[in-house]
Amino acid sequence: MTRKTEIRRALEAKTLWLSSWMIHNANNIREKGRIKVGGHQASSASMNAILNALYFDVLRPEDRVAVKPHASPVFHAIQYLLGNQSLQQLQDFRGFGGAQPYPSRTKDCDDVDFSTGSVGMGVAMTAFASMTQDYLAGHGWLKGPKGRMIALVGDAELDEGNIYEALLEGAKHDLRNCWWVIDYNRQSLDGVVTQGLNARFRDIFVACGWDVIELKYGTLMQAAFKKPGGLQLRAWIDGCDNGLYSALTFKGGAAWRARLEADFVGDNEALALVADHDDIALAQLMSNLAGHDAALMAKTMNAISHDRPVCFICYTVKGHGLPLAGHKDNHAGIMTSSQIESLRSDMGISAGDEWEHFAGINIPKSEMRDFLESNQFNARGYRRFTAPAIPISEPFTPRIKSNASTQEAFGQILAAIAADAPELAERIVTTSPDVSVSTNLGPWINKTGLFAKTDQPDVFRDEAIPSTQK
Structure with a gap:
């Protein structure tokens, strides 16, 4: 070691x-x-x-x-x-x-x-x-x-x-x-x-x-599987019910021994492998x-x-x-x-x-x-970061009608941000689940675009088919 x-x-x-x-x-x-x-x-x-x-x-x-x-x-x-x-x-x-x-x-x-x-x-x-x-x-x-x-x-x-x-x-x-x-x-x-x-x-x-x-399987188990009787032990572990495994773990080495000896009756290799371990070692092996x-x-x-x-x-x-x-x-x-x-x-x-x-x-x-x-994870110390505030030169002015739904007002606010505060707009990500038009995000997306890690073709534009989505 x-x-x-x-x-x-x-x-x-x-x-x-x-x-x-x-x-x-x-x-x-x-x-x-x-x-x-x-x-x-x-x-x-x-x-x-x-x-x-x-x-x-x-x-x-x-x-x-x-x-x-x-x-x-x-x-x-x-x-x-x-x-x-x-x-x-x-x-x-x-x-x-x-x-x-x-x-x-x-x-x-x-x-x-x-x-x-x-x-x-x-x-x-x-x-x-x-x-x-x-x-x-x-x-x-x-x-x-x-x-x-x-x-x-x-x-x-x-x-x-x-x-x-x-x-x-x-x-x-x-x-x-x-x-x-x-x-x-x-x-x-x-x-x-x-x-x-x-x-x-x-x-x-x-x-x-x-x-x-x-x-x-931990290293103790893997080593045991290579010994005579090890394949049988592995098969027993793989077939053991979750509840039984938990119960035997709680009861300890003597309980493991009694159960394994009962299940391996007639299998001298497996019985010898179990006998090679005292109760403490057997419990360590079976919980490894x-x-x-x-x-x-x-x-x-x-x-x-x-x-x-x-x-x-x-x-x-x-x-x-x-x-x-x-x-x-x-x-x-x-x-x-x-x-x-x-x-x-x-x-x-x-x-x-x-x-x-x-x-x-x-x-x-x-x-x-x-x-x-010398811990590599802790090498740079505390990892809480802050970012400077984004300056807004002039307040953006959304065009909200006197009678408008909150959804429509939301869309107008984002459209105004895209037009009047582009640096702020770059830091805003909307994640509408394929309903951008009905949620009034069309103007916002047309202005800021879609994000993807690779280029995405616009087949409708390539085929000269008119669309409100640019």
């Missing part, structure tokens, strides 16, 4: 601890108010390795990320380690003025790219952000290389219809530089999701022009899904050199690394005080050092700091 790998694993354990402690502190230690606090330790843990792979290995400063709402504690923990989040904000998590339960550009002090409180909305925003980036590049306004617009998606968010509208819109406009990373833990608020949805997701994304990469293998995910993502949209289906266990892992009721479940104490002990963190950046890490602090300070 290289030193960098050791450091990355230490950071992954640290963000799991900080995110869990943040929620525990808010619910059990901080002065209680009259309103329930709550939190999502299991949902956050589910995506811990994914966020670590991205923020500590894959992302560049120009990339933008919409973080799954319930993964905000891990996001805030990472920003805290990078120096972009304060201790006070973490201690006030889910409190007035503290770090937000769902990433917020207006309320959080750390480097939030997209507000993702509304389920599914942040996902769709990344597609439209990529299209906006193309618009900026097409007008010569983009400074620096194009970034990747990345959504970290809870699999239950894929129930939201707006996501599929965004997929279709992206297909219409040749979407590029967009990644959606699905936390496929197969559990939602009320239980385990429908079996076999991954194949349907794949078909939908492929139909819309996306590459789909399925990350299912690729979505918890940060090094594997980083290697896969860093190998992508094209700009086509990519959907990563990352298999995970909800609550991975916590005693809540796999339980169907763990969505809003919070560890007990004894469970958090056990986790603290396992992490080697002393009482009073819960918020310390490197407590429990056996690597010298100087090495940890050097690694974080």
Whole structure:
């Protein structure tokens, strides 16, 4: 194992601890108010390795990320380690003025790219952000290389219809530089999701022009599959019901052993492979899904050199690394005080050092700091930008009749902007869904034109057929 790998694993354990402690502190230690606090330790843990792979290995400063709402504690923990989040904000998590339960550009002090409180909305925003980036590049306004617009998606968010509208819109406009990373833990608020949805997701994304990469088996699993009995183990995993997999994960190594030995009766190779692992090692093997293998995910993502949209289906266990892992009721479940104490002990963190950046890490602090300070994503510091106001020499004068509909008045206002304030007009994009004429945007579009990344022929004009659309 290289030193960098050791450091990355230490950071992954640290963000799991900080995110869990943040929620525990808010619910059990901080002065209680009259309103329930709550939190999502299991949902956050589910995506811990994914966020670590991205923020500590894959992302560049120009990339933008919409973080799954319930993964905000891990996001805030990472920003805290990078120096972009304060201790006070973490201690006030889910409190007035503290770090937000769902990433917020207006309320959080750390480097939030997209507000993702509304389920599914942040996902769709990344597609439209990529299209906006193309618009900026097409007008010569983009400074620096194009970034990747990345959504970290809870699999239950894929129930939201707006996501599929965004997929279709992206297909219409040749979407590029967009990644959606699905936390496929197969559990939602009320239980385990429908079996076999991954194949349907794949078909939908492929139909819309996306590459789909399925990350299912971690490196421990892949190594086991190469041993005698490994092919049988892989077939068992592939055929295992989502609910059973979750239940066995929660029950632990002894339960895995009993079930596998019962199902592999008469298969000496498979039984020997199971017997090679003690209960702890067997539980680690069976929960070693690729979505918890940060090094594997980083290697896969860093190998992508094209700009086509990519959907990563990352298999995970909800609550991975916590005693809540796999339980169907763990969505809003919070560890007990004894469970958090056990986790603290396992992490080697002393009482009073819960918020310390490197407590429990056996690597010298100087090495940890050097690694974080050399982080490529954080290289340019805070990434909130402002643009100068566009000067308007004279007020534009829309020609609105005394009796006019609001729709007609809207069209006249935009037409006046196009005529009298062309620099402002360049910064306004209308997205009427093929009803520009009936929404009174005809004069506006005739003046400003349509935007596309490539030249679009006007067959009616070429054929000398009169049209109100110029």
